[in-house]
Amino acid sequence: MDSSSNEASGNRKTSWKKNPEAVKENILTIATEEFAAQGLSGANINEIAKRTATSKRMIYYYFGDKEGLYQHVLERVYSSLRDMEQALNVAGLEPVAALRRLTEATFDSHVNNPQFIRLVMIENIHNAEYIEKSEIIPKLNKAIIDKLTDVCDRGKASGVLRMDADPLELHWMTSSASFYNVSNMATFSTSFGNSLFTDEGQKRLRRRVVDMVLGAVVVGYQP
Amino acid sequence: MDSSSNEASGNRKTSWKKNPEAVKENILTIATEEFAAQGLSGANINEIAKRTATSKRMIYYYFGDKEGLYQHVLERVYSSLRDMEQALNVAGLEPVAALRRLTEATFDSHVNNPQFIRLVMIENIHNAEYIEKSEIIPKLNKAIIDKLTDVCDRGKASGVLRMDADPLELHWMTSSASFYNVSNMATFSTSFGNSLFTDEGQKRLRRRVVDMVLGAVVVGYQP
Amino acid sequence: MDSSSNEASGNRKTSWKKNPEAVKENILTIATEEFAAQGLSGANINEIAKRTATSKRMIYYYFGDKEGLYQHVLERVYSSLRDMEQALNVAGLEPVAALRRLTEATFDSHVNNPQFIRLVMIENIHNAEYIEKSEIIPKLNKAIIDKLTDVCDRGKASGVLRMDADPLELHWMTSSASFYNVSNMATFSTSFGNSLFTDEGQKRLRRRVVDMVLGAVVVGYQP
């Protein structure tokens, strides 16, 4: 009718309507992209709606408001990453191998989930206000600590790990390197070149991270 | 930090008129706080202006637009941190002591400059678009690498550092831990408690970071 | 002209809600007046909105921005004038009578559509930038040339028109006089008095224009 106007569009994409879960998923997928790309204030409900297979009204219908949508996005992305961590089976490995495997898996999963990283950065900009409000996110974090506790206990018992090895600190060490690797890639490579972010550079960095972590807790560790 | 005003920065619309440098400094001080707190899209020019000793109009007069102001804020905060790094004198120290000192200084300076951290996070959300545009930021980054190069060269020559020690990787290792410690404090402590962020916890973490970094490059390092 | 409102267009914020076409028409009617009166930069969106039966927000909803609104205004006014031209039936007239009729009709329609004239002037100030962007305006201009081509062909065939009579030049001759008569009335009458713009003066001018045009292409024309 009036092709040049911006807001008054009209035609919906496909018609897989009448499937609430699919509609919600579709909204969340788009919203995840937009919030990860632009942040909470930077993302635009109109833009999200436009890219969606449904309408703006449905966003409000299902998620209440922009903040509600953001919170759902956050919870969904946290869940899926924690699921991934939970799938990691290290109970059968001896402590040092287990630690190595957990560290490498963390490094890799961060590299493979830049949207998660960006959303966590954004959430930190907001002082974790929204995950504090969440009722499901706190429940997700025990698994990884439990795993590390088991590894530490076994390692200390067998004498391969130093007695001051601490599960939480280990998680922090692993996470800091893995997170920063993705979160600060843009500014780091702008400042210092991208040599650490080539395939080769990333391989070296990954090895370094493992060495750092193991070196910090394994008795007599030699790279 | 707030060196340009001889009175507390809180007093409204008084004194210092007809002093362009002071006006600009005042604007930049407030804008730094707002951008660090709210991000680029989240910050509000009206709010910044209101907290300023001058008017909204002057922000545009001196900085052109919101993005221009943000870029100046970024440049100012990068400069002041790099100045701090440059002031660190480690040329006289033996390599391992020098590395320890650099690592501790980096850890501390990040803890003491949360605004810088937040602005760098925000800049990464924007894919480093604004520091890429900057003409002064790229010039600021050589100093720290030069220092680490000198330390590495001396350490390898004397045999205390491993031959694969690399200045850029060292900077990355130091930065990743120090940055993450501040940038992700909110989400990390929400997820895992704040035990690492008490005074005591920070002391332990600081020691761990030094051990990690030195362990990675010092021959036969024992914590 | 103002066919869409069933009540006088002056009444504020009443009736016709939930009637998009009427809302758009109402906006376009007011906007046409304002742009014709003040030009593109001189017109004021607030002012337009205020005179409208709807709100400023709806202008942006339907037309995107000020330039979008201006372009729609331009297209609407071009369309309505070309419609008028198309309604003129001269196919049955012998060539000289047809030419006379077309010239008189052009002269009259320009006199009766000062808004169109002003908008075309404004568009020329903008170097026709907006009609170049338009997808519908270029399509509107064939009709008048087709008519003149038919008249010329028949006139040359019967020997009443000179062999160098050219449809495009004829259109230009007719238009130049008719357009200038309205477009430059203000400066011309300020400079030389308004004797040509009284009813009597306009009658004389209209006759002169017909004589000029016919004199230029009719063989042995005598006024």
Add this chain to the structure above:
Amino acid sequence: MDSSSNEASGNRKTSWKKNPEAVKENILTIATEEFAAQGLSGANINEIAKRTATSKRMIYYYFGDKEGLYQHVLERVYSSLRDMEQALNVAGLEPVAALRRLTEATFDSHVNNPQFIRLVMIENIHNAEYIEKSEIIPKLNKAIIDKLTDVCDRGKASGVLRMDADPLELHWMTSSASFYNVSNMATFSTSFGNSLFTDEGQKRLRRRVVDMVLGAVVVGYQP
């Protein structure tokens, strides 16, 4: 000092200061370009000042305000065109040759002064408000009418011109074609192609205009 800001510039171009007339001329030259290009509301005092060899303050010093500057621009451009007309000497020519010469000269002078044309268009958009205020413009317009009156008188006396030939109408006929040729070139060529505005097309049009004008008043005129 602060290279990225828009308004806070600083360096003036050349230093031929202390010459009021030159400064005024310089301002008027630039202002003429800007007003002709953008119109009264579209032109920007900041922009004019920036392109000037002097400062914004001087514009206000010499011309009072934006409207004052516009009025001076208008007067200057009218004067210079009327000077040109006055320089045309046709007193010695026989009436038909004189008319031909005046028509051709008008056509040419319009083609060569597009800025004048644009300013007159703009002034008509403003309903000639500013030339009405002017005290010098009305005085400039007698010359051309006087010349045409002389030609008409002589022509009627010798019988070569029709008794209804009228100086004012002749001026109008000449002007309308000459003015429109320049003023509406943009929209006309967008609508109908630029064939009339090539060198060849303009030559044909110029001849046509002469034929139209002479045909309207010369007894038994044959092109």
Add this chain to the structure above:
DNA sequence: TATGAATGAGGCTTCATTCAT
């Protein structure tokens, strides 16, 4: 005669959200 700094009003536009159906 000249200038950089300063100003307030108001311009255009966008946003998240709600209404009526």
Add this chain to the structure above:
DNA sequence: AATGAATGAAGCCTCATTCAT
């Protein structure tokens, strides 16, 4: 369960103009 139309508040920015020196 779904939609196009509508909204008010507020956002960013620009303008012509004046001040202080």
